[in-house]
Amino acid sequence: MSEMKILDKTKLVEFLEKLMPDFEVTVPSYNNGNLSFSSMAHARPEIDFAGRPLVPPKEYFFPQQEEMFTFATKEGKATIKAHINKDKRVIWGIRPCDLYGIKTLDSVFLSRYVDSYYHARRENTILMGLNCNEPCEAGFCSSMGTGPFATNSNAFDLLFTNLGNQFLVEIGSKAGEELIERRANLFATASDEEKNKSNEIEKQCKQAFLYSVDQDRVKAALTKAWDDPLWAEESKNCILCGGCNFICPTCYCFNIEDIADEHEQNSTRVRYWDSCQLGGYTQMAAENTRKTQAERLRQRIYDKFSYVPARHNGAIGCTGCGRCTEVCPSEINITHILGILGRQK
Ligand code: SF4
Ligand code: SF4
Structure with missing residues (x-):
C-alpha cells in the first residue's frame, strides 16, 4: 500500500x-x-x-463534441490547424x-x-x-x-x-x-x-449494496445467449434515445463530420458521441445491419461484458455505476438483464 x-x-x-x-x-x-x-x-x-x-x-477527456482540426484552401494551397x-x-x-x-x-x-x-x-x-x-x-x-x-x-x-x-x-x-x-x-x-x-x-x-452481479456467470451465459428471447422482451419499451450510452463512463463510440463554410473554403472536422442504441448507428448504404432494438440491446450487453474485455486486454466494459438504469426513461434496468443472464444454466 x-x-x-x-x-x-x-x-x-x-x-x-x-x-x-x-x-x-x-x-x-x-x-x-x-x-x-x-x-x-x-x-x-x-x-x-x-x-x-x-x-x-469522461467529457474532460473525450468531450461530447470537439473540433479536431480546421482546414482551408486558398489559391490552390491547403492549410490544416489541429485543435489539441x-x-x-x-x-x-x-x-x-x-x-x-x-x-x-x-x-x-x-x-x-x-x-x-x-x-x-x-x-x-x-x-x-x-x-x-x-x-x-x-x-x-x-x-x-x-x-x-x-x-x-x-x-x-x-x-x-x-x-x-x-x-x-x-x-x-x-x-x-x-x-x-x-x-x-x-x-x-x-x-x-x-x-x-x-x-x-x-x-x-x-x-449496504442493494444490487450485485455475478460477472463470471454473465460471461458464461453470453456464450449461448445470442438467440435468447430476453433481448426482444427487455428492449420492447426502448425509445432509442441513446441516454444509456451517452451517460456511460466507458462508452466511447463517436461519429465524425466535416462541416464546410458557405463558400466551401474553410472546413472543420468535428467528432461527437454516438450510440449503438440509435437506429442510424449501423445504417449502411445498402442496409441496416442491426434492424431491431433487440439486436441493439444485445450489442450493448455483449460489448460491455464480452467484446471490450476481449479487444482491450481484459478492460472492464461496465463499471457497475448504475447510471444507465438511472437515466433510462423506459425503466430498462441493466441489473435486471444481467440477473436474468446470471440465472441461466
Ligand atoms: S452500469 Fe455499466 S453499462 Fe450502465 S452506465 Fe454504468 S458502466 Fe455503463
Ligand atoms: S436509455 Fe433506455 S430508452 Fe434510451 S436508448 Fe437506452 S435503453 Fe433505450
Whole structure:
C-alpha cells in the first residue's frame, strides 16, 4: 500500500486553491439541483462529499463534441490547424467507478492507436479520487471490482477517503506525491487508527449494496445467449434515445463530420458521441445491419461484458455505476438483464 496522509476537511479548499495558479480545478457541486463537476475558477462552488455526479468526468477527456482540426484552401494551397487541448486540469472527487471508467478509456484511446486528442487531455489532467462511504442507489460496483473503494487497479494520482472531519489521502503517482510535497504543511502522516477507520467504512459500505452481479456467470451465459428471447422482451419499451450510452463512463463510440463554410473554403472536422442504441448507428448504404432494438440491446450487453474485455486486454466494459438504469426513461434496468443472464444454466 502506498503512503497515507491526513488532511483536515477544513483545509481541502485551501489545498485546491493553491493549485489554481497552475491548473483549472474542477470539483463536484450542486448546480440548479443537479450534482455535476464545476470549475473553481469563476466562483467557489460548495464541494459535495456525498453524491456521485450523474454525468461522469469522461467529457474532460473525450468531450461530447470537439473540433479536431480546421482546414482551408486558398489559391490552390491547403492549410490544416489541429485543435489539441493541453489545458492543465485537476479533477477532485472522482468516484472509484469513474476512475475505472477512465482506465477503460485509456485502454481504448491509448493502446494500439494513440488518439492525440485524448492523449493530450489525459496527460495534462491530475485525477483525485474520492472513495464512497455509501453505495449509489442503482450501483453494483462492488461486485464488478471497481468500487466502492479504489485500489491500485483504478487510475488515480491522489485518493481521498472521507473520515468525518478529515480525509485520509493515498498517493497513487509521482505527480500526486509532488503536489502534496509542495504543500506539506497542510498534511500529516496517517495513524493506524485512521487507516483502520477507513477500512471499517469500506466494509460497511460493501454490506449496504442493494444490487450485485455475478460477472463470471454473465460471461458464461453470453456464450449461448445470442438467440435468447430476453433481448426482444427487455428492449420492447426502448425509445432509442441513446441516454444509456451517452451517460456511460466507458462508452466511447463517436461519429465524425466535416462541416464546410458557405463558400466551401474553410472546413472543420468535428467528432461527437454516438450510440449503438440509435437506429442510424449501423445504417449502411445498402442496409441496416442491426434492424431491431433487440439486436441493439444485445450489442450493448455483449460489448460491455464480452467484446471490450476481449479487444482491450481484459478492460472492464461496465463499471457497475448504475447510471444507465438511472437515466433510462423506459425503466430498462441493466441489473435486471444481467440477473436474468446470471440465472441461466
Ligand atoms: S453499462 Fe450502465 S452500469 Fe455499466 S458502466 Fe455503463 S452506465 Fe454504468
Ligand atoms: S436509455 Fe433506455 S430508452 Fe434510451 S436508448 Fe437506452 S435503453 Fe433505450
